Amino acid sequence: xxxxxxxxxxxxxxxxxxxxxxxxxxxxxxxxxxxxxxxxxxxxxxxxxxxxxxxxxxxxxxxxxxxxxxxxxxxxxxxxxxxxxxxxxxxxxxxxxxxxxxxxxxxxxxxxxxxxxxxxxxxxxxxxxxxxxxxxxxxxxxxxxxxxxxxxxxxxxxxxxxxxxxxxxxxxxxxxxxxxxxxxxxxxxxxxxxxxxxxxxxxxxxxxxxxxxxxxxxxxxxxxxxxxxxxxxxxxxxxxxxxxxxxxxxxxxxxxxxxxxxxxxxxxxxxxxxxxxxxxxxxxxxxxxxxxxxxxxxxxxxxxxxxxxxxxxxxxxxxxxxxxxxxxxxxxxxxxxxxxxxxxxxxxxxxxxxxxxxxxxxxxxxxxxxxxxxxxxxxxxxxxxxxxxxxxxxxxxxxxxxxxxxxxxxxxx
Numbered sequence: 001x002x003x004x005x006x007x008x009x010x011x012x013x014x015x016x017x018x019x020x021x022x023x024x025x026x027x028x029x030x031x032x033x034x035x036x037x038x039x040x041x042x043x044x045x046x047x048x049x050x051x052x053x054x055x056x057x058x059x060x061x062x063x064x065x066x067x068x069x070x071x072x073x074x075x076x077x078x079x080x081x082x083x084x085x086x087x088x089x090x091x092x093x094x095x096x097x098x099x100x101x102x103x104x105x106x107x108x109x110x111x112x113x114x115x116x117x118x119x120x121x122x123x124x125x126x127x128x129x130x131x132x133x134x135x136x137x138x139x140x141x142x143x144x145x146x147x148x149x150x151x152x153x154x155x156x157x158x159x160x161x162x163x164x165x166x167x168x169x170x171x172x173x174x175x176x177x178x179x180x181x182x183x184x185x186x187x188x189x190x191x192x193x194x195x196x197x198x199x200x201x202x203x204x205x206x207x208x209x210x211x212x213x214x215x216x217x218x219x220x221x222x223x224x225x226x227x228x229x230x231x232x233x234x235x236x237x238x239x240x241x242x243x244x245x246x247x248x249x250x251x252x253x254x255x256x257x258x259x260x261x262x263x264x265x266x267x268x269x270x271x272x273x274x275x276x277x278x279x280x281x282x283x284x285x286x287x288x289x290x291x292x293x294x295x296x297x298x299x300x301x302x303x304x305x306x307x308x309x310x311x312x313x314x315x316x317x318x319x320x321x322x323x324x325x326x327x328x329x330x331x332x333x334x335x336x337x338x339x340x341x342x343x344x345x346x347x348x349x350x351x352x353x354x355x356x357x358x359x360x361x362x363x364x365x366x367x368x369x370x371x372x373x374x375x376x377x378x379x380x381x382x383x384x385x386x387x388x389x390x391x392x393x394x395x396x397x398x399x400x401x402x403x404x405x406x407x408x409x410x411x412x413x
Contacts, residue, residue, distance in 0.1 A: 016042060019039050020039075020062065028356055028357055028375075037052045039057060040057075040407045043407035044379070044380060044407070062385060062412075065385035065386065067402065068386075069375055069384070070384050071113045071114065072114070072326065072360060073115075073327060073328050074116075074325040074367065075256055075277045075279060076338070078116065078129060078330075078335065079094075079100070080104075081096075082104070082333065094122055097125060102140075105335075107335045108140065109403065110336065111337070112397070115144075117145075117327075118143055118146065119196045120146055121147065123148075123171070126147065127191035130145050142406075146194050147192035148170065148187065149170075149198060152198075155215075156205040160206040180223045181226040188232060194234065195233075196234075197215065197235075200212060200237065200244075210259065210260075213240060213246060220236070220250035228251070233254070233367075233368060234251075234253050234254075236256060240259075248268050258276045258314075258317070259309055259313065260309060261317065269322055276322050277325045277326075277327030278314045280311050281344045282341075283306070286299070286332065311344075314345075325366050339400075340398055343394050343398075381407040386401060
């Protein structure tokens, strides 16, 4: 049964080796389109050149396809039904949410995103989803997972929808440096790869202020110190300026959203080598579709204040040379539509090549995997293809025609 199920998700059987013959290979470092062939063996790129011999490898002829590395989305929420918002979401069990995660993972992979960073999931459901993908039970992207995000009582990473008599705090709620250290250790114990904490309020949470700092410096520092001690990277959800500044001073590796960041604090991020993940597409979805999708009016009002400022600050961060990754917050909107953000990144200051780099080489640097993000000998064979030049029209990335992950073809049309 497992073999049959795998066939339904993959368009071709796993092969020990392939010889891929595309129209061009896009070098995401230089932006050059080169007429090369790529040999893949045991999930690794083994040879790149002209007129390569197949030597028994299965030949994949893609005469109309430009190939490039698989995309990396550094901020997603695969677990759960993204159609549920506000109070409607309270009725979804973690079991059902995980089953939706299976669907969401496949949609994400088929859209060309071969790696994701899943930043926040209760009951370690993201760990379970990652394990199922790694074991070949289901199809999905390579996952780096945080487990339950850390937050203060009543903060963005708590659950504030229910009244006191029915309320139950989220699993990551901590209110002191030592509680924070204990939670980092617990998340690591149960399979988290990284730690996420909420340094400010958020758009989608009830009764939080996006500008209000959450956690003290001492608490943030304890989280970062404990995580780094175990070799884990730290992502801080932060919209407001003081929360961003404090998280950077505490030593976080990435700031998620970064909405009200200013020039001074952007320069601090650059100085610290920290990454910015700015989800500049999602605002259009929230304000355009949110009301009919059940998003609370409180959240819609916050997004009206956040969206445009975030985009302006994204543009300034690009000009200053900040390290910006491709992070979408997919899960707020439909999974598999992650690539819609590319066009917004270009509209707000990046070149098409810079936007692609954000989703390849910069993303691989953030997650700490030096074998992803390029089509290069020795790198993992994560490869996507499109039928026209994305450097001329970035929107072609919204409809990939070819997807390979670790040497297995999941899509070819």
